[in-house]
Amino acid sequence: MYEKINDGEYPTITESKAIIRFQDCDPLQHLNNSKYFDYYFNAREDQVAKLYGFKFSEVFKNYRTSWVVYQHQIAYIRPAVVSEWVKIFSRAIYFDTDTLVTEYFMTDENKTELKNFMWTTSKYVSVETGRRVPHQKDIMHYLAATCEKDVNFNQISFNDRIKAVKQELLLKQSFL
Numbered sequence: 001m002y003e004k005i006n007d008g009e010y011p012t013i014t015e016s017k018a019i020i021r022f023q024d025c026d027p028l029q030h031l032n033n034s035k036y037f038d039y040y041f042n043a044r045e046d047q048v049a050k051l052y053g054f055k056f057s058e059v060f061k062n063y064r065t066s067w068v069v070y071q072h073q074i075a076y077i078r079p080a081v082v083s084e085w086v087k088i089f090s091r092a093i094y095f096d097t098d099t100l101v102t103e104y105f106m107t108d109e110n111k112t113e114l115k116n117f118m119w120t121t122s123k124y125v126s127v128e129t130g131r132r133v134p135h136q137k138d139i140m141h142y143l144a145a146t147c148e149k150d151v152n153f154n155q156i157s158f159n160d161r162i163k164a165v166k167q168e169l170l171l172k173q174s175f176l
Contacts, residue, residue, distance in 0.1 A: 012148040013091040014047035017109070020084045030079035036116050037072075040104040043088040052146060060127065063136055067100055067122035073158045074118040085109040094153035095143040097134045098124045101153055105165055112173055117162050 024035040031039075048054040060066055080086050087107045094101035099121065106116040126133045135143065151161070 010052060010146045012146060013089055014044070014051055015087055015089050016043045016047055018043065018086055018088055020080050020082055020086060022082050025082045028079075029082040031081070033076060036074065036076075036106070036118065039086075039088060039106070040090065040118060040120075044090045044102065044104070047090060048146075052142070054142065059139070063139075064127050065124060065133060065136075066127055068125050069120055070099075070123045071121040072118060074116070075158070075162055076116055077162070078113055078115045080106060080115050086115065087111055091151075092143060092147040093119075093151040095135070095140075095147055097140075098132045100124070100143065103148075103151070103161070107169065111169055114162070114166050114169060117165065119158060119161075 018039060020031050024031055024038070026032050045056060056066070085108075087109060088104070089107070090102055090104045092100060093103045102120045102122070104116075104118045104120065105114060107114055123132050124135050124139075125131060156164070
C-alpha cells in the first residue's frame with residue numbers, strides 16, 4: 001500500500017512542478033478558480049505515489065473505502081497565469097480516526113510568491129455503504145508517518161496558517 005523509506009522518517013511536504021494550461025484559464029488568462037482543485041488533486045495523487053509509494057486505488061481495492069471531500073477552505077492570493085510554471089505543495093496536517101485534512105498551496109516557480117492556499121477536509125467512507133468508517137491500522141500508520149507534526153491544526157486559524165506559509169517562503173528566500 002505504501003513503501004518504507006530506509007526505515008527513516010518520511011518527508012511530510014510534497015512538491016511538484018506544473019505549467020498553467022491555456023484551456024484552464026479565464027479570458028483574463030488567469031487560472032480559473034475551479035481549476036485549482038484539479039491541479040491540486042492531480043499533483044497530490046502523483047506526489048504520494050512517487051514519494052511514499054501510496055496508491056489510492058489499492059485502498060479502494062483492499063478495503064472498499066475512500067476519502068470523500070467534506071469541506072474546502074480556499075484563498076486566492078495572486079493569480080496563476082497562462083503558460084506560467086508553478087510549484088504545487090501538499091501535506092497532511094491533521095488526521096483522526098475517520099478524518100484527514102490536507103493543506104495545499106501554489107507558488108511561482110521560484111517559490112517567492114504565494115498564489116493560492118487551500119485546506120481540504122476529507123472523511124473516510126465505505127464505498128459500499130457511503131458511511132464513515134474508521135481508518136484501518138495500516139492507514140493510521142501511514143498517516144502518522146506522513147502528517148506534518150509542526151502544524152497544530154486545532155490551534156491555528158486558516159488565515160494565520162496562510163501568514164505562516166508566507167513567512168516560510170520569506171525565510172527560504174533569505175537563505176538563497
